[in-house]
Amino acid sequence: MSKPTINSSMTTIEWVMLITLSVVFGGSFFFVGVIVQDMPPKTIVFFRVLIAALALHLFMRVTGRKMPWTGTAWFAFFAMGLLNNVIPFSLIVWGQTQIASGVASILNATTPLFTVMIAHALTTDEKLTVTRVSGIVAGFIGVAIMIGGDAIADGAATALAQIACIGAAISYGFASVFGKRFKRMAISPYAVATGQVTASSIMMFPIMMIFDQPWTLSMPSTQSIFALLALGLISSAFAYILFFSILDGAGATNLSLVTFLVPVSAIFLGIVFLGEILLPRHLAGLGLIIVGLILVDGRVLKRRVTA
16 A cells, blocks of 8 residues: 655645635634633534534535544544644633734744644654745744734733643644544545544533533624634634645645734735735735745745756
């Protein structure tokens, strides 16, 4: 049996998918920022993964795709759900009760730094190189410049919330590397997305019931309900179909670049829909992020060497 290969450089289609993923993931910080006003974190996480699971099971049935039902597959689904949903979602949502969504997004942008180290330690096909490390560092500096010092200062008094978001980034790094095994198991990205959110909803249900006691909560606002539906359907169900499709072909390190693009997409969405102004630091940060993406992708450098 031949060993599955990972493309160190992404195709044009994978880049389009990555940018789209950054937009829908970026929306999740906004949606959570709306919902935390009405609902506690564990309840938000449970309904997010439950809505996503129901939508993805419907998608699988309508499109005629099959779910694997072996013990090995579902053990992997539960492990992936823990690393990719239960732990990071809970940490980020709780963090956003203490800090602004912009602060949470920049802390989430540390994911590539952890992913490349984890992938280097645990895989054989995604080793660190000087160029890739340089690209990751340049991209992270660009995100920091783009968000600006004011956003970081806003959350300076809530160190635990910032640590929680860093913990979520580490968990995402492990999830990206762990998720590579699904290709070797011949499980489609759609089945992986469906299985992991299903497993996550099963794990989150007793946690929500014990700690949040949802029957004691007041009815959330209409705005929060619509935000929760968008969080589950767009920023989870649809996002994970893209997520695992990119991971399947481009690898964990390339996939982690989405965390650089999430703040970028959030700023541009704010300009288009909220009338926000593009400041000089946004352009400077964007320039560094583009440099970082070029370095990590590697195609431009390879072409220059070949020439």
